[in-house]
């Protein structure tokens with residue numbers, strides 16, 4: 001093996017240069033037990049602060065709440081393998097629900113509260129949800145109780161008068177006593193723990209099954225990325241916990257490391273900056289659009305807020321342009337930008353920069369994460385390539401998902417029989433082992449770092465009586481990254497307008513999935529087997545920019 005790049009010639013594999021993690025050897029172990037025993041927590045230390053109300057939960061409060069909620073869930077009949085749906089914006093209660101559910105071997109599934117009723121109902125049906133946690137404001141988005149077999153609903157609210165549903169606050173008050181029995185089936189590291197949705201490399205959104213073992217590996221691999229070894233670090237949760245990035249960071253890893261997290265219910269630039277100022281936040285995980293917002297308004301921000309506490313921002317979720325990074329560095333020279341690259345399917349595995357020195361390497365996503373192997377595979381020949389050559393990135397390691405939920409075909413397309421995850425990203429690894437993401441092979445649009453699968457919008461467009469063919473592509477934009485653009489073939493004689501198309505889609509999808517640009521064409525370019533030639537359309541759309 002070449003110690004400089006990590007590349008091993010004999011099997012064409014890149015090995016991580018980071019210190020390997022040592023995983024717990026016990027087969028019977030759930031992630032909640034692992035996290036609760038991972039550190040000798042100081043019970044009085046603050047685990048979570050609600051930035052809007054100032055409410056604080058100490059680690060003692062937190063673990064008592066997890067135990068109480070687990071008892072209540074067990075009393076309600078929740079068992080290993082049941083799916084529990086959590087539909088909520090960020091809150092200090094989000095991690096409590098996740099860890100309680102997983103402690104029983106039940107599986108947590110999440111969704112973006114911006115999703116439409118239709119999208120939410122589909123997830124509830126597809127995942128065979130056994131129980132729902134949500135907030136009162138989102139109740140109208142749920143399907144009627146009869147249509148979902150009266151699945152029990154628990155409200156995450158302090159207001160008891162709002163309805164006749166049970167509340168999380170009541171569950172959190174449950175005191176264990178001599179008669180308390182938690183029915184807990186044996187949970188192994190190989191059992192499913194989370195079911196998060198991702199578009200994968202192609203097609204519509206799919207449920208990603210991650211195991212307890214995957215999440216345990218995730219916790220072990222996160223130390224360097226979050227610099228949890230540095231004393232008195234205070235983190236702020238503004239990226240959503242319903243996606244892998246926020247969930248892995250705030251509901252799992254940082255709890256395990258005994259760190260303090262300030263939680264914002266929703267992203268708002270001013271509220272985020274006030275919270276950084278008020279709570280002396282040191283570490284801000286974010287996505288590129290937030291970095292753009294900070295860089296563009298730096299002078300105003302500096303006048304209004306004291307951000308001297310802030311030492312690190314971690315940028316992940318979507319590609320960060322070198323230009324934006326430079327602009328940010330100029331304006332906030334005392335803040336170190338760290339980069340993180342990972343997928344829902346990889347549970348934190350991918351690459352990261354962990355120091356200022358590493359971040360100085362222009363455009364890199366960082367070194368391969370600990371105990372993870374990488375291959376760069378030529379997309380034409382299937383040959384595994386060496387340093388500085390571009391191909392599809394494949395990853396293998398203890399945090400790679402088990403597969404897609406009830407979708408053997410997509411699983412077989414994405415995971416090889418010997419455990420490699422095909423990421424759908426075109427990358428190269430340089431002489432020093434740094435990963436560079438060059439382009440995306442997978443059919444995916446990233447709007448504000450939210451995934452939008454083109455196939456989902458294409459099939460929706462084809463339900464319009466005046467549209468006979470459709471292709472959806474990413475259109476580049478400085479502020480949001482990319483937005484969905486549609487190329488459409490109209491039925492002959494139709495005078496359907498772009499505005500009407502935009503409205504038609506907007507009514508049926510979450511705001512981040514909206515079509516924001518339309519072009520009419522006489523035919524959609526396809527290869528002989530009928531696959532849309534997206535690259536041609538992207539070239540065409542961007543040629544006039």
Ligand SMILES: CC(C)(COP(=O)(O)OP(=O)(O)OC[C@H]1O[C@@H](n2cnc3c(N)ncnc32)[C@H](O)[C@@H]1OP(=O)(O)O)[C@@H](O)C(=O)NCCC(=O)NCCSC(=O)/C=C/c1ccc(O)cc1
Pocket residue numbers: 114225238239240243244245246248267268287289290315316317318340341342343344348447448449450451511512
């Ligand atoms: C903070 C963002 C960037 C911006 O927020 P925003 O500007 O308030 O926009 P929203 O996204 O909340 O709202 C979207 C739209 O919905 C609208 N909206 C708002 N609330 C409403 C309403 N109640 N009704 C109806 N319309 C509404 C809102 O106006 C807006 O419309 P538009 O202006 O047309 O875009 C937000 O989009 C955001 O959090 N994005 C992050 C997504 C994210 O977490 N992605 C990560 C995926 S996972 C991944 O890639 C893994 C990476 C990873 C990396 C490193 C690691 O170590 C590990 C993992």
